[in-house]
Each structure stands twice: as structure tokens, then as C-alpha cells.
Amino acid sequence: MAGAGPITGKLDNIRKLEDLGAGAVVLPSLFEEQIEQEQQLIDRLATMGADNCAEALTYLPAPESYSVGPAGYLETIHRASQAVDIPVVASLNGITDEGWVQYARQLEEAGASAIELNIYFIPTAPELTGRAVEERYVHILQAVKRAVKIPVAVKLSPYFSAMGHMAGQLVEAGADGLVLFNRFYQLDIDLTGLTLLPNLDLSTPAEIRLPLLWIGVLSGRLGASLAASTGVESSDEVVKYLLAGADVVMTTSALLRHGAGHMKVLLDGVASWLAARDLNTLDSIRGRMSQRKVADKTAFARANYIRVLQGY
Numbered sequence: 355m356a357g358a359g360p361i362t363g364k365l366d367n368i369r370k371l372e373d374l375g376a377g378a379v380v381l382p383s384l385f386e387e388q389i390e391q392e393q394q395l396i397d398r399l400a401t402m403g404a405d406n407c408a409e410a411l412t413y414l415p416a417p418e419s420y421s422v423g424p425a426g427y428l429e430t431i432h433r434a435s436q437a438v439d440i441p442v443v444a445s446l447n448g449i450t451d452e453g454w455v456q457y458a459r460q461l462e463e464a465g466a467s468a469i470e471l472n473i474y475f476i477p478t479a480p481e482l483t484g485r486a487v488e489e490r491y492v493h494i495l496q497a498v499k500r501a502v503k504i505p506v507a508v509k510l511s512p513y514f515s516a517m518g519h520m521a522g523q524l525v526e527a528g529a530d531g532l533v534l535f536n537r538f539y540q541l542d543i544d545l546t547g548l549t550l551l552p553n554l555d556l557s558t559p560a561e562i563r564l565p566l567l568w569i570g571v572l573s574g575r576l577g578a579s580l581a582a583s584t585g586v587e588s589s590d591e592v593v594k595y596l597l598a599g600a601d602v603v604m605t606t607s608a609l610l611r612h613g614a615g616h617m618k619v620l621l622d623g624v625a626s627w628l629a630a631r632d633l634n635t636l637d638s639i640r641g642r643m644s645q646r647k648v649a650d651k652t653a654f655a656r657a658n659y660i661r662v663l664q665g666y
């Protein structure tokens with residue numbers, strides 16, 4: 355699958371990804387915060403100087419005639435869902451309860467096949483407990499599930515103290531799929547200008563380890579699909595995720611780095627890997643190296659420092 359990101363925001367790319375064999379696409383997220391900010395800006399512009407000069411208002415079109423709001427996004431969903439046969443998954447990043455629910459409904463009405471909840475939340479307030487953070491995820495999911503009929507997946511952060519339990523709570527609350535993991539931007543410091551730098555690096559294959567571990571642990575244990583997201587650069591990472599138990603594998607950075615055409619490289623690579631072993635279905639490898647299936651189950655949780663040090 356093509357994961358959420360700029361590539362899937364363009365209809366041409368979506369068509370191309372389908373032609374090349376992508377199983378589905380996730381659109382970049384609709385951000386409630388951005389919609390609110392745009393609306394506030396328009397409101398400010400519309401009222402600027404209005405007290406001094408009544409005509410000032412007439413220089414600006416009425417706020418509702420600006421193309422703020424989710425209209426463009428909904429149009430993309432609508433057009434994409436008409437243009438391709440593969441599922442077009444909408445992604446939503448809300449801030450208020452009302453926003454999550456209201457936009458989720460609109461995404462469904464526009465023709466989205468499913469919704470991915472991009473719950474991008476860094477609990478910076480020290481008084482916020484782990485339980486409160488978990489409840490927030492569950493609460494958002496339940497509210498959206500009540501509002502729509504299409505499947506809803508939750509894109510998780512890796513920062514839960516008990517990932518297995520968190521995943522289970524979400525499935526119990528109705529999650530149809532879990533996406534492991536979201537990749538939060540981590541800021542850096544510019545030592546010359548002493549400014550905070552937003553860090554927007556693309557991922558590398560070394561980053562598959564954490565999602566690989568949790569997909570391996572959770573595979574076969576939850577009544578929801580598992581999607582792997584992070585670190586896919588070549589077909590090797592796709593095969594590893596499938597072996598660990600991913601139902602689907604997503605890629606965003608690699609498509610940005612190499613273009614939408616890279617989807618074919620990934621799919622051809624997986625096909626060659628299977629063919630070299632006389633295998634012809636993804637099901638023949640899915641979950642084969644999951645914790646449930648491997649003989650050494652402790653390998654998923656063991657601290658291997660000693661073993662590593664023995665090599666030095």
C-alpha cells in the first residue's frame with residue numbers, strides 16, 4: 355500500500371499506483387487544525403478595518419466563498435474513488451471531538467473506502483497520565499466508529515508502555531485495523547542560529563525494527579488487520595514485515611525518494627523472493643516468523659547485549 359503522504363495527494367499518482375499493483379492508497383491527512391487556522395485567518399481578513407470603513411468588507415469575498423475547509427480534500431477522495439478500483443483510504447487528524455466526528459462523516463460521504471485515524475499526539479503536559487493518553491485514543495476511535503459505517507484503522511505511536519494491551523483495547527473499541535507505527539517528527543537544534551529545527555528526514559530501513567517487533571508479537575492475537583508503516587525502502591523490508599505477520603505493508607518515504615514508480619520495484623522484488631522459494635502467495639509467508647509461530651518465542655523480548663558484546 356502507498357501510505358499517507360504527499361505522493362497520494364495527487365490523482366495521477368493514485369492512478370499510477372493502482373496500475374503498478376498497489377493494493378490500496380492512504381491519502382495525506384486532513385488536518386482539522388489547519389482548517390481552523392485557515393478559517394480564522396479568513397475571518398480576521400474579512401473584519402480587518404471594517405470599523406473604519408464599511409466598504410472594506412466588500413473588498414473581500416464572503417468567508418464561505420473562500421476555498422477553506424475540507425472541500426478540496428473531499429473532492430480528491432471523490433475523484434480518486436471514481437477513478438480507481440483499489441480502496442482509497444482517507445486519513446484524518448482531528449483536534450476536537452466534534453472535528454473528529456464531523457470530518458469522519460464527510461470523508462465517508464465523499465466515498466472513502468476506510469478511514470485511518472492519524473492520532474498525532476505528543477503528551478507534553480507532565481500531569482497527563484499514561485492511562486489518560488490511552489483513553490484519549492479509545493475515546494476518539496469510539497466516537498468515529500459511532501459516526502461512520504466504513505472500516506476505521508488507528509495509526510498508533512510506538513510510545514505506549516504496554517503496546518499489546520493498548521492494541522487490544524483499540525480492537526475491543528472497534529478498530530478494524532492498526533497501523534504500526536506513526537513516525538513523529540523529532541525536532542533538532544540549530545547550533546549556529548540557536549533555533550529549533552523541525553526534522554523532516556525520510557525514514558531508513560534500520561527503522562523497521564520496532565514496528566517489526568510489535569507486528570511479530572501482535573500477529574494472530576488480535577481481531578484486526580495489522581499494517582506495517584516505517585522504513586520500507588526495498589522489497590526486503592516488505593518481505594520481513596509479511597513474515598512477521600503484517601496483513602499489509604505501507605510505504606511513504608521510499609515513494610517520495612524514488613517516485614510512485616517505486617511501487618513496481620517493491621512488488622517485483624517480493625514476487626522474485628517468493629518465486630525463488632517456489633512460493634506464490636503472500637499468505638504462504640504471512641506471519642511465519644511471528645512470535646506465535648517461531649520456536650524461540652523469547653527472542654522477541656530478550657536483551658541481547660551480552661551476545662552483541664561477545665562479538666567485540
Ligand SMILES: Cc1cc2nc3c(=O)[nH]c(=O)nc-3n(C[C@H](O)[C@H](O)[C@H](O)COP(=O)(O)O)c2cc1C
Binds near residue numbers: 383509556610
Ligand atoms: C513528507 C511526509 C508527509 C507525511 N504526511 C502524513 C500524513 O499526512 N498523515 C499521516 O498519517 N502520515 C503522514 N506521514 C507519515 C507516513 O505516512 C508514514 O507513517 C511514515 O513516514 C513512516 O513510513 P515510511 O518509513 O514509509 O515513510 C508523512 C510522512 C512524510 C515523510
